[in-house]
Structure formats: C-alpha cells, structure tokens
Amino acid sequence: MIYLDYAATTPMSEVALCAYNEGSQLYFGNASSLHDIGMNARDALQLCRKQHSLFLNGETEGIYFTSGGTEANILAILSIVQAYKSKGNHLITTKVEHASLFHLFQQLENDGFEVTYLDVNEHGTIQLDILKQAIRPTTILASIHHGNGEIGTVQPLEEIGEILKAHQIIFHSDCVQTYGEIKIDVKKCKVDSISVSSHKIYGPKGVGFCYISPSVLWKSIYDGTTHEDGFRPGTVDVPSIVSFTAAAQHMMETMEERAANYNQLRTLFLQDIKKLSDKIMVEQSLEAQLPQIIGLTCLHVQGQYMMLECNRHGICISTGSACQVGMESPSRTMLAIGKSESEAKCFIRISLGSKTTKEELERTVIVMERIFQSLPSL
Template identity: 45%
Template sequence: MIYLDYAATTPMSEDAISMYVKAAKDAFGNSSSLHDIGGFASQTLDASRKLIASLIGGTYKGLFFTGSGSEANTLAIQSLLNGVDSSKKHIITTQIEHSSIFNYFKKLAKEGYDVTFLKPDKHGYIEKEQVDKALRADTCLVSIQHGNSELGIIQPLAEIGKLLKTKHVLFHSDCVQTFGKVPVNVDTLGLDAVSISSHKIHGPKGIGAAYVQPSVYWQPVIEGTTHESGFRPGTVDVPAVAAFAVAAKKITDSMSEQHHHFKELRKSLIQHLEPISSRITILNNDEHTILSNIFPVCVSDIEGQYIMLECNRYGFAISTGSACQVGMQEPSRSLLAIGYDEHKAKQYIRVSFGVETSESQILAFAETLIKTVNIFHQRDWRG
C-alpha cells in the first residue's frame, strides 16, 4: 500500500528505532532513582531535553515531556491558567483548533471562563487585527495553532506574538503539525508556550512535549507532582524520549530539503489532476503561507469517505481529515469555519506527503483518483 497520510502519523525512522532499542537496553532505569542505573537514565533524559529545546530556540529548563501532543496542549494551557491572576477569565482561541484544545476550551467555558473563538477567513487565516479587536482587560491567554492539519494554513504567529507582548497576554501555540516542517522558534514567534509531538516527525507514538518559557509563572495541574518538575505525573519513558530527540534532530536538519521535495510533489499532483480540475477544489493556495506537505481537496458531488475507501481498495492510504475526528461521521469543523456547508464539507479528502513519497507514487495516486471520479460520475449519469 502507498501511504499518503503523513499528517496523521509517520512511520518511525530507522535512526529513531535504533535509538529506542539502545535506550531501552542501556537506559532502562527510572530517571528519578538515585542509583547509577537511574542516573544514566536521567543523563539520557537531560541530553534529549536539551537537544529538543535547542531546536525550538528554548532552554532545557522549559521543556517537559508528555504522553502526546494533545496532552501537551491541555497541560500547557491549564498550567498557564493556574499561574495567572484569578480575576482574569477571558481566553482567545480559534474555531479551527485541534480537538484537544477546542474541546478543552469548551470545558473551561462551562467552568466560568469566557472563551472567544475567532472565525478565520475563507482560507483559514487569522489576522492579527482580529486578535487585537478581541483583546480585553481581563484576557489572560491566547492559544492559536501554528499550522492546521486539515487546511494546511500557517498562522502569522510572529505578528500576533509581538502584539500580545505589548499587551502582556500569555501566548500558547499548538505546533504539532509545523515542528520539523517549518522553523519553530519560541522567541521569534513571541510564544510563551508550545506543544509538539514525536509521531508526526518519524519518532515513536505516546511521547510529546510542552515548552513553557522559564520566565513565565505556572502552577501544576496536579498538586504534589514530582516528575518533570511538577508538570506531569508518571515515570518518564526515557527510550521514547531519546528516540524523539533523534527524530527531531534529523527532521530539522533536513527541513529545507524536505520543503522543496513537498513543493515539487504538490506541483506535480496539481498537474496530474488537470483532467478533473473542474471537479475538484484545492482548499489552500499561494495567497497565504501553507504547509507544503498537506494537500486538501474537495471532490464535487462525492463524499470524501467514498473516495477514501475507493483509494484504500486500490492501495492508497489517504484521509478525510484529522485522525482525531475519524469515526464521528461529522463534517470537518475547519471546513465549516471557513464557510463550507455540511454537504460540501463532507466532500473533503486530505493527501499528505512524507520524505518517502515519490513522484511515481503521486502519479499513480492521481490516476486512481481520476478513475474513481470518472467511474462515479458515469454511474451517477446512468442512474
């Protein structure tokens, strides 16, 4: 099967697997134990922490390992909120956040917070002026994802970050989709907190990280927690952390090369799909910054789930949106937010590239999609 769903997850790289096995054998101790075996695990953990922190322009004191990107999101947000003035109850976010953040803010809204969900423009873009207009005297936190996994849009975090610094409002971003694809630097983007994940960059699943600027005051979600400086309870998975660090270093070192590769694949796919160009709508374009590895498309009059299943039958793995939403039988919240109705939103499919994706695979996929669309419309015409 040809895999074209890298935005959902990536296969572990050989380097990450090798490191995981080595660390599982040599650094199996509990990193909190005081004996030498625990000490070696602690040293491995610290080295990995320093490496990953450096890749986002941070310091090791601000990086905390979590069980996933989703957990990093909720822990970072709640830890920040625990540290702010309790009289400040206003939060700003967007309608197109990852479900882990969107649902958490819905929960906080029921618990007394006033949450503003900004609506993006027709491309999925959030303007700095929207954030500025929404700010209030009691705004304590703004959380805006860096890159949307369904639309592929990258938000202007640096502009928003500069604004929020002048207003002394905390700024968090879910960078799970962008880390390793585009530069993520906490200072350049003006961020107080960041969430990232391993399995999106060819590392193992079940490990993520949250970064909180050491200058920012926060309080633990669970009082009395000792692991990860009180940020998250539970023994740290040192082998997974070490593999995460190796994967992070490798992908950031080749970021420019991969970006070029993805741009060429995207250009090629658009060309190959020309025979059905009147039947498809590419959701993002060159008018705004995009993640070049994500190719979101709506196929006129055909539900995305049908396209996905047909492609699977022919040996191609694509998706109909965020893997965290699969099985809900609901149209994408991101597409609804940019103005699509439920019928049109259900016609969405997402193709996402990886470093292993080749030109020949793109050609083969395009031929399959064209055949699927043409056969469907022939059947539809015949009744």
C-alpha cells in the first residue's frame, strides 16, 4: 500500500519505538508514588516536560500531558474559561477549527457564552481586520488554529497574538498539525495556550500535551484531581510520554531537512497533476502553507468515490479530517473558503510523510488519471 494520509496519523518512528521500549522497562512506576521507582518515573516525566517547553520557548511548569490533541483542546478551553468567566462571556474562534474545538464552542454557546466564528478568505486565512472588529469588552478568549489539517493553510500567529495581547484577550492555538513541522515560539507569538498530539509526529497514540503559560489562570474542571497538578485525572503514561518526547526531539532536529523534501515532492506532484487540471483543482494558500498537505477538489467526482477507488488500487488518501469520516455533511473548511456543498463533497487530501517517495506520487497521479478515464461522463 502507498500511504498518503500522514495528516491523519503517522506510524511510530524507530526512535519512538526504542524510547517506548526502554521507557516501559525503566519508568513503569506511577509518577505519583513516593517510593524510588515512582520518583524515577516522576523525574523522567519532569525531564520530558522541560524538553517540550524548550521546543516552544515556554515554561516547564506550563506543560500538562494529556491523552492527545482533542483532550488538550477541550481541557485548555474549559479550564481557562472557567477561571475568567466572571470577566466576560464572549469567545472568538474560526469556522475552520478542528471538530474538537468547533463542537466545544457550540456547547459553550448552549452554556450561555456568546461565540463569534470568524470567516476566512478563499485560501483559508483569517483577516486581521475582521478579528479586530469581532473583539468586544466582554471577550475573554480567542482560539485560532495554527495549521489547517485539510488544506494546510498556516495562520499568522504573531500578528494575531499582537492584536489579542493589546486587548488582554487570552490566545489559544491548536498546533496539532504544526508541532515539529514549523518552529513555534509561544513568547514571540504571544500565545497563551497551545495543544499538541503525539501521533501526528511519529509518536504513540493516546498522548499529547497542553501548554498554558504560568501567567494565565485556569481552574480544574475535575474536582479532587491531583494528577498533572489537577489538570486531568488518571495515572500518567510515562513510557508513552518518553516515546513522544523522543519523537519530538527527532522532528525538531530534522525539521529543515523534511521541509525541503516536502517542498520538492509537492512541486513534483503539482507539476505532474497538471495533466488533470481540467479534472482536479489544487486548494492552497498563497501566503503560508504546510507543504506536506495537498488539498484537491475533484471536479464532478465525489471525494469519497475517489478515495475508495484509490484504496482499491492500493493508495491511502483522505477526504479530509479523520475526525469527520463517516459524516454526511461536507467539509466545513471547504464551505468556509467559498465552495458550494456539492463542491465541498468533491474534496480529497493527500498528505506527505517521512516515507513518501517521488515514485509513490507518480503512481498516485497515474491511478487518478485512470479513475477519471473509467468514468464515461468525463
């Protein structure tokens, strides 16, 4: 099989597998236990916390390990909103956030909060003037993702951070698609909180973290919780966190090399797919773009059909966010950038990874061409 769905999840790297194996043997103790084995696990956990904070130019005490990006998003927003709800009830987000955040903000509306969902332009970028206009005296938090998981658009975090900081609004950003791919400096970007997931960077599934600046207040949503300073309940999975940290270290060390490779592969793929320009449209940003994510709209062919046909030919692609698979409604991102419902249902995503080769992409274009040729109406 040719795997081109790395934005959904990645296989564990050799570095991560080795670290997990070693961590399971050395740090199997409960990090909350007071005996030596528990203290060893706690020391390893603290070392991992420090390492991730260095990657972000953040503070060690701001790292809270979670079960993944979704939980990190939910806990970050709820715990911060709980702490600041006496100061206001207005929240800002975008129409193209990950499902975990989009549905959370809908829930918060039911709980009495007012939410503004920012529009994006045809490339998926928010407009700073529209953000400024959305701010109210009662605005307490804005959640704007860093990189879009469907079309790869990268939001201007520094400019957004400047605006929000000037109005003393807390800034959360979902960085699940960008951690390890783009340098993130929470201080430079004035980001107060971010969410990250391990399985997007060749680490194990079921682990991630939320970073909340120590200068920001938060209130635990779980009474009586002691783990992670009360941020979330449950015994901390130290071996997985050790593996996650090793994967992140490798990603940081190879970031420039991988970016250059992705850009080269992307260029070759887009040149090759020009032969299908009357059948496929490329969705990309003209400003900032994750090169490894290639969004495509198939003209007159539903994305689900193209995905299933590619799978029949041994190629794994996606119709968008894995968290939306099986849903009948079209992609919110596609609708937000101006597509009709029928056009949005024709979307597919190809996402590159560390094992992707030029030959695999060439094969993919050939298969897509054959699929189109097999349709009598085209």
